[in-house]
Amino acid sequence: MKYIISLIGLLVVFGLAYAASNNRKHIKMKPILLMVIIQLILSALLLNTTLGLGLIKVFANVFGKLLDYAGEGISFVFGGIANEDQSPFFLNVLLPIVFISVLIGIFQYLKILPFIMKAIGLFLSKINGMGKLESYNAVASAMIGQSEVFITVKKQLGHLSANRLYTLCASAMSTVSMSIVGAYMTMVEPRYVVTALVLNLFGGFIIASIINPYTVKPEEDLLDIQDEEKQSFFEMLGEYILDGFKVAVIVGAMLIGFVALMGAINSIFDMIFGISFQEILGYIFAPIAFIMGVPFTEVVNAGGIMATKLVTNEFVAMMDLAKIAESFDPRTLGIISVFLVSFANFSSIGIISGAVKSLNEEKGNIVAKFGLKLLYGATLVSVLSAVIVSIVL
Template identity: 80%
Template sequence: MKYLISILGIIVVLGLAFLASNNRKGIKYKPIVIMIVIQLALSYLLLNTKFGLLIIKGIADVFTKLLEYANEGVSFVFGGIANKGEAPFFLNVLLPIIFISVLIGIFQYLKILPFIMKGIGLLISKINGMGKLESYNAVASLMVGQSEVFITLKKQLHHLPKHRLYTLCASAMSTVSMSIVGAYMTMIEPKYVVTALVINLFGGFIISSIINPYTVDSKEDILEIQEEKQSFFEMLGEYIMDGFKVAIIVGAMLIGFVALMAAIDNVFDLIFGISFQQILGYIFAPVAFLMGIPAGEIVKAGGIMATKLVTNEFVAMIDLTKIKDSLSPRSLGIISVFLVSFANFSSIGIISGAVKGLSEKQGNVVARFGLKLLFGATLVSVLSAIIVSFIL
């Protein structure tokens, strides 16, 4: 029965993307089928094989060690603020982002990351039927982040047509940056974080290929990566400050969103006798059902999903940790995979703002298709969750 529901879920997701398509006759079905098969194969490899579990353990161990190193710096500056045995979210989850950001900067400076991004991007372009630029951008978004990735493409940004710009932005919203992966792993199981990272990469192309199909002329598919010339210590200072900005921004958003959600929940509870999150849970319950969540848990799951969409994934992950004991392991895995992406309303502003900072004209273009962008990125998250439901 679970497989039938998952198959129905895939059909519904692809159908919704088809309804939103701007060129239904131009959809290439073969790459889409191939990428769905790749998603299933990678999910099975990572979640159901010893080799996959070894890979995930290795990645998790690396991030655990990196977080330990990061905590050395945090403890030096903030040691004594927290009471013994306490684990403040800002100190233990957000501030380590600074150290991860520094490592990304070093790998960028040494030309290791650009080499990896170009190589993987070229390989993916052979599978997805899209251009080298789109494939590079998807991998780069995963490595450096949804706003920073456009800096590497600023030479070409001014000349990109609307349809290619949509795909670049969709990839950026459908993935998450490596700098905050460690933070996610402190709240949800690393195996689901790693699995989501991999299959979201292909999911972004699947949904974009339906909503926004086009063919790239090989003459137009020129990949020019902008690399700023800096000294090593200039780079270190820049990435330290970038990491700190991310930590502060996420922290500020959490304070605002968590407080707002608590206030709204309380008002709804007083007036209607039901919390706002429960109402959202009922609205998103059908989607949770199509993702393979058991019927008795779809309202709780729907509430978490809605929270992620209207606030961000951090708020949703915090809420998930509060109710995880009341969910089955299968539901927990499916919801966890759904949460690992930047698909939320605030990302529209982040991405359009990042593009606008480099090209005002293109930034306005992104803002105009912002809701369609969020719709597509949300479908990517739902599709990834459904793919994992086949395996769990």
């Protein structure tokens, strides 16, 4: 039965993408089917094999060590601020982003990350039928972040069509940056975080190929990546330390605002209607949760968490998931966890359009115009990844 529901889920996702397509006649089915098969193989490998689980364990252990090292710096500055056996969210989940940001900066400075991003991007362009720039951008978004990635392609922005710009932005919203992966792993199982990272990369290409099909001419497909302004090593360290701290503070501020606002709205709805706002959202999103493979008895609670992620952010949703995780079937927990690992929410529209506008005002205005369509596509990527996982779990 689960395979029938998963098949229906795939058809629904593709149908919703097809309904929003701006050029249905030019949709290329061969690369789309190939990427779906790759998603199934990779998810089965990562979640159902000894090799895959071993790779995830290594990945998780690396980030575990990095979080331990980050903890030393945090303890030096903030030691004693929390009571014994307490784990303040800002200190233990958000501040380690600073150290991860520093490591990314070092690998960028040593030209290791740019080499990896270009190599993987070129390889992916052979599979997805898109341009080299689109493939590079998707990999770069997953490594350095959804706003920072546009700095590396700023020389190209002025020459990009609206179609290509949409694909670049869709990749940035569908993936998550490595600097924040460690924080996710403290909130959901690492194996689901790693699986979502891989699936979303291909899912972004799949959905963009349906919603936004186009052909890149060879003369337009130049992978001319902007080099960062030459800095000394310690200038770079200072910049990435501050950037990481800014991310931690911004996420913390957004959590304060969103959690407080959600609590107030829930209270108001409960007083007036006898049901919380999140429960209402849960019923709205329940059909989507069902086609993702969530059992009927759990679709309302799962739908509420999915909706919370969309209207607030993934951190708020992960916190809510942790509160009721024990009430979910393990398979449901895996499906929802994969869905949550992406930047697909309303606030990301402003982040991405603002990042592009800071580099090219004209292109930033174009991004703002298709912002809702961008979120629509990125949400379908999350649903597609969850459906794929539901097949192999």
